[in-house]
Amino acid sequence: DTGVSQNPRHKITKRGQNVTFRCDPISEHNRLYWYRQTLGQGPEFLTYFQNEAQLEKSRLLSDRFSAERPKGSFSTLEIQRTEQGDSAMYLCASGRASTDTQYFGPGTRLTVL
Amino acid sequence: AQKVTQAQTEISVVEKEDVTLDCVYETRDTTYYLFWYKQPPSGELVFLIRRNSFDEQNEISGRYSWNFQKSTSSFNFTITASQVVDSAVYFCALSESNLYTGGGNKLTFGTGTQLKVEL
Numbered sequence: 575d576t577g578v579s580q581n582p583r584h585k586i587t588k589r590g591q592n593v594t595f596r597c598d599p600i601s602e603h604n605r606l607y608w609y610r611q612t613l614g615q616g617p618e619f620l621t622y623f624q625n626e627a628q629l630e631k632s633r634l635l636s637d638r639f640s641a642e643r644p645k646g647s648f649s650t651l652e653i654q655r656t657e658q659g660d661s662a663m664y665l666c667a668s669g670r671a672s673t674d675t676q677y678f679g680p681g682t683r684l685t686v687l
Numbered sequence: 688a689q690k691v692t693q694a695q696t697e698i699s700v701v702e703k704e705d706v707t708l709d710c711v712y713e714t715r716d717t718t719y720y721l722f723w724y725k726q727p728p729s730g731e732l733v734f735l736i737r738r739n740s741f742d743e744q745n746e747i748s749g750r751y752s753w754n755f756q757k758s759t760s761s762f763n764f765t766i767t768a769s770q771v772v773d774s775a776v777y778f779c780a781l782s783e784s785n786l787y788t789g790g791g792n793k794l795t796f797g798t799g800t801q802l803k804v805e806l
Contacts, residue, residue, distance in 0.1 A: 607793065616691075616778050616796030617732070630793065663730065674720045674739075674782050676794060678732035 576600070578679035580666050586685045587656055594652045595682045599668030606649050607676055608641055609665040610634065617665050623649060624671060656686045689714045691781050693797035700769050700804055708764045708800045710779030716740075721755065721762045722780040722794065732778070738762065769804045776801050 579598045587593050599606050604625050609617035620639070621631045625646035635641075638656075643649040653660055663683050667676035690713040700706045712721065723735040736746065738755050746753045750767045766773055780794040 609794075614798070616780070616798050617794070619793035619795070622793060632793075665732065667732075674792070675722070675734060675737050677734060678724070680729070680731045683730075 578666055578668050578677055580664075580679040580682050582682060583680060584683050584685075586687065588687050589658060590655055592652065592654045593656060593684065594650055595664055595666075595684075596648060596650050597666030597668075597679060598648045599666070600677060602670070603668035603677075604646065604671055605669045605676075606643055607667040607669070608649070608651050609667065611663040611665055611681070612661075620651075653684075656684075658686050660684060661686045689719075689781050689783060689795040691779050691795055691797035693779055693800050695800045696798070697801040697803070700802070702770060702804055702806055703768050705765060705767050706769050706802065706804075708766075708777050708779075708802065710762045710764065710797060712760050712762065712779070712781045714781060714783060716783045718783070720782045722782070723753065723762075723764050724778045724780065725775045726778060726799070727775040735764075766802075769802075771804050771806060774802060774804045 581596045585593055607622040608620040610620055611617040619632050620635050621641050623643040626643050638654045641651045663681045665678055665681045667678045669676045692711045719740045721738045725733045725735055736753055743755050752765045754763045776799040778796050778799045780796045782792050782794050
């Protein structure tokens with residue numbers, strides 16, 4: 575059972591640029607979640623999918639953020655016109671709909687200069 | 688709204704000491720799940736345990752044990768005979784169970800407790 579994978583692991587970008595992150599969940603999991611974690615804080619929920627349907631989005635997810643899961647497998651999170659406040663660790667997790675345990679990937683650390 | 692409070696920001700112990708990490712939660716729902724995750728310096732969150740709101744039995748797994756008390760809305764985590772490898776940030780989290788979508792809802796995390804185990 576391979577775990578959740580995320581790419582890239584690190585991303586440094588300049589303010590105003592667009593960035594895209596990818597998450598590959600555990601293969602039999604149909605739930606996929608995105609969280610953001612800043613230094614010294616716990617992860618905060620951004621959005622989640624069941625298969626390809628995006629079921630909930632947090633108010634933290636501004637218009638500059640968009641997430642997709644086109645075929646119900648991997649997901650992408652795009653941030654447009656990045657701001658310094660977007661600097662954080664972006665975590666992806668997956669789980670089965672019938673259980674409530676979410677398994678996390680290693681995260682993508684974004685630094686906006 | 689859900690809330691998880693981990694009042695201990697940082698705890699330092701000497702190896703082989705027992706240590707308890709506190710977690711207090713708030714929720715209006717009667718059906719919910721509680722979790723503990725470990726985040727070592729590498730950054731990946733590692734699942735430790737899940738408890739549902741109807742199961743107040745304490746659980747022991749090796750050196751780890753968990754005490755769930757609904758009366759005080761607490762879900763505390765004890766490490767017995769701590770080891771240097773236990774050094775990490777530990778997060779408590781809460782998930783409400785959605786009867787319509789079959790569970791698997793978002794997690795609300797506490798701010799974490801940094802545990803340092805020294806020789």
